[in-house]
Amino acid sequence: MIYSEKITEQELRRGGYKLTPQRRAIIGAISGTQEHLTPAAIYKRVHRKHPSIGLVTVYRTIDILAELDLICETHAGGSCRSYLMRRPSGHHHHLICSECGRVVDFTDCGLEKLERRLSKETSFKINGHLLEFIGQCLECSRKQKEKNS
Amino acid sequence: MIYSEKITEQELRRGGYKLTPQRRAIIGAISGTQEHLTPAAIYKRVHRKHPSIGLVTVYRTIDILAELDLICETHAGGSCRSYLMRRPSGHHHHLICSECGRVVDFTDCGLEKLERRLSKETSFKINGHLLEFIGQCLECSRKQKEKNS
DNA sequence: CTGACTGCAAATAGTTTGCATGACG
DNA sequence: CGTCATGCAAACTATTTGCAGTCAG
Numbered sequence: 593m594i595y596s597e598k599i600t601e602q603e604l605r606r607g608g609y610k611l612t613p614q615r616r617a618i619i620g621a622i623s624g625t626q627e628h629l630t631p632a633a634i635y636k637r638v639h640r641k642h643p644s645i646g647l648v649t650v651y652r653t654i655d656i657l658a659e660l661d662l663i664c665e666t667h668a669g670g671s672c673r674s675y676l677m678r679r680p681s682g683h684h685h686h687l688i689c690s691e692c693g694r695v696v697d698f699t700d701c702g703l704e705k706l707e708r709r710l711s712k713e714t715s716f717k718i719n720g721h722l723l724e725f726i727g728q729c730l731e732c733s734r735k736q737k738e739k740n741s
Numbered sequence: 742m743i744y745s746e747k748i749t750e751q752e753l754r755r756g757g758y759k760l761t762p763q764r765r766a767i768i769g770a771i772s773g774t775q776e777h778l779t780p781a782a783i784y785k786r787v788h789r790k791h792p793s794i795g796l797v798t799v800y801r802t803i804d805i806l807a808e809l810d811l812i813c814e815t816h817a818g819g820s821c822r823s824y825l826m827r828r829p830s831g832h833h834h835h836l837i838c839s840e841c842g843r844v845v846d847f848t849d850c851g852l853e854k855l856e857r858r859l860s861k862e863t864s865f866k867i868n869g870h871l872l873e874f875i876g877q878c879l880e881c882s883r884k885q886k887e888k889n890s
Numbered sequence: 891c892t893g894a895c896t897g898c899a900a901a902t903a904g905t906t907t908g909c910a911t912g913a914c915g
Numbered sequence: 916c917g918t919c920a921t922g923c924a925a926a927c928t929a930t931t932t933g934c935a936g937t938c939a940g
């Protein structure tokens with residue numbers, strides 16, 4: 593079991609939710625990959641090992657995990673309901689491979705200065721930002737090159 | 742007629758599409774606000790003045806405008822199918838008011854350095870980024886203060 | 891004129907809800 | 916044991932598609 597999986601289960605209980613085998617399985621499925629997964633993709637993964645778990649439970653569990661901030665969404669990857677296990681670090685952003693969906697985190701976005709400037713210029717009270725980079729990971733850009741040659 | 746509206750209509754024709762009254766109306770509706778609009782919201786606006794225009798046409802027109810890059814999506818504002826007229830400037834980002842949906846553009850995000858660093862560190866070939874700031878505009882943050890006092 | 895465009899209705903996809911049963915704590 | 920969670924089916928929302936009539940160029 594990887595770090596974030598254990599933490600996630602603890603947090604779930606701390607949030608007042610029960611730790612059922614279904615929820616374990618769903619957390620496991622999300623933790624078990626570096627990719628971002630849509631509800632349907634999570635269901636598919638969970639379903640392989642536990643055919644009795646329904647899509648509805650996946651949706652409900654996602655809602656809870658999102659509410660507790662234990663998963664985070666990605667937007668750049670096409671679907672707007674794609675989720676990742678939240679990494680133990682706090683503020684962070686994603687670098688997403690458009691081919692395989694793999695996600696790499698990074699924390700230091702250095703946007704504070706820009707944020708202050710924008711706030712001053714526009715009189716907006718800025719609460720946060722959404723930042724994602726999109727590209728191809730080494731493996732996928734290699735594969736692409738082979739295909740084109 | 743505002744600048745972007747005229748340009749948009751020209752580009753539509755340049756793209757090989759016909760300029761119908763329905764498309765004009767839809768372009769007008771999106772141009773006529775600083776907010777980002779969902780398909781349903783666009784439909785509602787269009788429908789007030791032109792009750793005969795159907796939701797389907799709104800969807801189809803959005804698809805075309807998006808294909809030609811004449812509108813852009815926002816993500817931070819809740820729905821992932823919210824659109825804005827594309828401003829004449831090229832590369833740009835949005836600062837979105839979470840209360841009223843108003844959008845302000847800015848162009849210089851200064852992310853090139855971060856992009857290069859990430860690319861080096863992760864071996865990703867980076868193609869682009871998604872950046873949005875979320876906050877409250879002056880007007881809305883004033884309103885909020887009044888309510889709380 | 892003619893192919894592209896529109897509106898309608900129907901199909902499809904994605905997500906949520908109500909309810910009886912089951913199981914965590 | 917009580918309550919919260921699950922699975923099913925059905926409801927609902929959002930989006931897409933097929934088709935016959937219409938219109939911009």
